[in-house]
Amino acid sequence: MKNLSILGATGSIGDSTLKVIDNLKDHFNILYLSANNNYKKLADLAKKYNPEYVIIDKEFYSDLKELLSSTKVKVLTNEDGLIQATSDSRVHVVVNAIVGSFGLRPTITAAENGKIIALANKESLVMAGENVNALMKKTGAKILPIDSEHSAILQSLNGEDYSTINKIILTASGGPFRDRKDSLENVSITDALAHPNWSMGNKISIDSATMMNKGFELIEAVHLFDLKPDRIEIIIHPESIIHSMVEFIDGSVIAQLGLPDMMLPIQYSLTYPNRVELNLPRLNLHKLGTMNFSDPDRKLFPAIDVAIAAINEGGTVPVVLNTVNEIMVYKFLKGKIKFTDIVKNVEEEIAKHKKIDKPSIDQIFEVNDEIWKRLH
Numbered sequence: 001m002k003n004l005s006i007l008g009a010t011g012s013i014g015d016s017t018l019k020v021i022d023n024l025k026d027h028f029n030i031l032y033l034s035a036n037n038n039y040k041k042l043a044d045l046a047k048k049y050n051p052e053y054v055i056i057d058k059e060f061y062s063d064l065k066e067l068l069s070s071t072k073v074k075v076l077t078n079e080d081g082l083i084q085a086t087s088d089s090r091v092h093v094v095v096n097a098i099v100g101s102f103g104l105r106p107t108i109t110a111a112e113n114g115k116i117i118a119l120a121n122k123e124s125l126v127m128a129g130e131n132v133n134a135l136m137k138k139t140g141a142k143i144l145p146i147d148s149e150h151s152a153i154l155q156s157l158n159g160e161d162y163s164t165i166n167k168i169i170l171t172a173s174g175g176p177f178r179d180r181k182d183s184l185e186n187v188s189i190t191d192a193l194a195h196p197n198w199s200m201g202n203k204i205s206i207d208s209a210t211m212m213n214k215g216f217e218l219i220e221a222v223h224l225f226d227l228k229p230d231r232i233e234i235i236i237h238p239e240s241i242i243h244s245m246v247e248f249i250d251g252s253v254i255a256q257l258g259l260p261d262m263m264l265p266i267q268y269s270l271t272y273p274n275r276v277e278l279n280l281p282r283l284n285l286h287k288l289g290t291m292n293f294s295d296p297d298r299k300l301f302p303a304i305d306v307a308i309a310a311i312n313e314g315g316t317v318p319v320v321l322n323t324v325n326e327i328m329v330y331k332f333l334k335g336k337i338k339f340t341d342i343v344k345n346v347e348e349e350i351a352k353h354k355k356i357d358k359p360s361i362d363q364i365f366e367v368n369d370e371i372w373k374r375l376h
């Protein structure tokens, strides 16, 4: 029995994680469930899964407490709760499925406390990959990626020596605008949210539409697999069947394939290095017939090169990349800016930023907080 904290339990990854747990009831015991504002859903989940604690934004603390008054579940606020859920000595695995920069603090605390971190929150690695890696080296904490591409890479590297990697081929669905040739300036919110292959939270859906998501994933791979950015190639694969590949020094390429469903990488992160049964529809190559590959249009999707430049510059530049992007995505979702302004603003803010080399964790939070205050 492993004890779990599931952070961001009410979101898309949270839903899939709980479905995975439904099948693995004898393996996992949930101690903490967290959400930001959906207290009604969190109360329902608490009644179903009976955790010791639930965690919610302080604004909804009393509402949640009232809904759970007939139960033994204790209610905490985000401020103390997320620290407790990632440092409680009984917790074996922290699932971090919080979206955006608010996921960084829990990743840091979990790393400080030597936890296994099943990580969906790629933003933490974009912002502070080097700091998180340094902490994990000290404490023995370990990240097991939930992101499907990185799970595919981990699975392709099973039993391999990482020094024999020649390159990683990161596959991308290309998002809803992959077949567009003309400007994306006037695309609508609805069109941008309509991802062809995956159903996900709004923020990552927009990141997929701008392809900033793939830029983030390149940075995530740099930190997870200790590679230089130029060792990672991005290729459009619209079917999302090959979830990524590793090319080794002898020219051999190993890939992981499967129908797109996040339950698979989530389960692998929870049962790693073991595999257990998962009853999902199976890949049928006869039915699939063909798979396609092409290069991303880097003019239509400037986010890819902006992200690569940011990781090459390093220091606090990826923090600016992450946080300006996050704020601009929410502005786009509120109809306040155009789709193409998201990445344009990111570029402008990076150009203005005075980079700090080898930032401390505190300095990373200072840069992040300053951007939120100024641009939000």
Ligand code: NAD
Residues within 6 Å of the ligand: 007, 008, 009, 010, 011, 012, 013, 014, 034, 035, 036, 037, 038, 078, 097, 098, 099, 100, 102, 120, 121, 122, 123, 146, 147, 148, 198, 199, 200, 201, 202, 203, 204, 262
């Ligand atoms: P979502 O919007 O569906 O869910 C986000 C969760 O985070 C919710 O439970 C919400 O309550 C919580 N949350 C939001 N703001 C918070 C805050 N300030 N403090 C505490 N909790 C907060 O998002 P999602 O699609 O589930 O994505 C979650 C993370 O997983 C993101 O980092 C995303 O990039 C990553 N990811 C998602 C998918 C996917 O298929 N959805 C795939 C790969 C990676």
Ligand code: MG
Residues within 6 Å of the ligand: 147, 148, 149, 217
């Ligand atoms: Mg992904």
